[in-house]
Amino acid sequence: MFEHIQAAPADPILGLNDAFRNETNPNKINLGVGVFKDENGATPILKAVKQAEERLVANEKTKSYLSIEGTEAYRAAVQTLLLGADHEIIAKQRAHTAQTPGGTGALRVAAEFIKKHMPDATVWVSNPTWANHQSIFQSVGLEVGSYAYYDAASKSLDFEAMLASLSQVPAGDVVLFHGCCHNPTGIDPTTSQWQQLAKLCSKQGFLPLFDFAYQGFGVGLDEDAQGLRTFLQQVPEMLIANSFSKNFGLYNERVGAITAVCETAEQAEAVFSQVKRCIRTNYSNPPAHGAAVVTEVLTDPQLRSLWEMELQAMRTRIHEMRGLFVATLRAKGVEQDFSFISQQQGMFSFSGLTPEHVAQLKQEYGIYIVGSGRINVAGMTKDNMEPLCDAIAAVLKG
C-alpha cells in the first residue's frame, strides 16, 4: 500500500531545529527557528504566565470540552488586543473570533474557509514570506501567487514594486499581509505606506488577510497593530490570524485565533458559523490551557502590566542584539555594511548571507541559519556574539 511513498524533504525551519539537536559541535548556535532566548540562551516561561498558571491549576474544575470557538472571555480579550478597546467594530459586533491551535492553526482554518467559500480566489503572499505560508494554502487546493516586497540590492522594502504588483490583484482574491515584524525580512511598511495599501485594497476589492504573529515585538502592542487598524478604516472586511506563541512565549501550548471582520453583524454571524464548520471538521474544538493563561493575563490588571513589562524587555533585548551584532561585525573588520539590521523590526533579519555562506556556517561552525539567510536575532546573546561574528567574518572573506 505504502511502497510508492517517497520521503518528504525536511521542513526548512523546524527540520533545521531537529538537525541542530543532533549537532555535535560544542559551540553550536541556533539562529534558525523563531524562538526568543534570554541573555543566557534560555527560552524561559514568562512570570506573568507562570502566575496565571498557578491560579488556573488551583481553580480549575473541569476538563470538559470547550465550544468550537473557544471561551467567550478569550475571544473578547483577543479582539480588544487586536483592535483596541472600544473599537466600533467590536461595539457593532462586526467581528467574530475563534480560538485556534496557534497562528498556523488560524491560517489553516482561514485557508479552508477561503477554499470553501471563495474557491477561485488566488492567495497572494509577499516575496519572500514565511516558509510555511505557501504550503498552508496549497494544501487545501488554493492557488498561491506572490507580490513584490523586498529589494535585495538596497535591503529595503520595494514599495513601488509592491504597489505595482498589488494593483494587478483582482477583486475577490486574497492578499496576505504580515501585521508587523515581517517574517523573514524584519521590514514593515510605514504608516503612510499602510494607508496607501489600504486605499489600494479598497479600490481593487481584494480581501486582506493579516498574519499577526509578533504583536508587541516591533514597537509596542498598539503601534504594531497600526497596519491592520489602518486597513479597517478603509475596508469593511478582513481575516486576521494571530498567535500568542511569541509575545506570551506559549510556543508549545499552541494558542492563536482567527478573527473575521465583516461589513455587518448579520454577515459576521453567517461567516462565523462557516468558520466554526471548518474547525469542527478539522480539530473539533480547541485545547483549553494556553488560552486560559492568555485570558487570565490580559484581563487581570496586575498580570497584564507584568506581561507588558516582560514583553518590553524581550523587545528591548532584541533591539540591543541588533545594535551589538552590527557593531561587532564592524569591529571584526567586515567590510560589507550590515547597518540595515538595526533598522529592522521583530525577531528576524534578512542578513543577505547566501545559501553557500549558510551551508559553510553550519558545516564548519555549527551555526544554524535558515537557508534564505534569515537570522533569528533573538537567538543572539552577549556570549555567542563574538564567535558568531568571527564565523560570519570568516565566511564572508571566502
Ligand code: LMR
Ligand atoms: C519561524 O518562522 O521560525 C516560526 O514562526 C516558527 C515556525 O513555525 O516556523
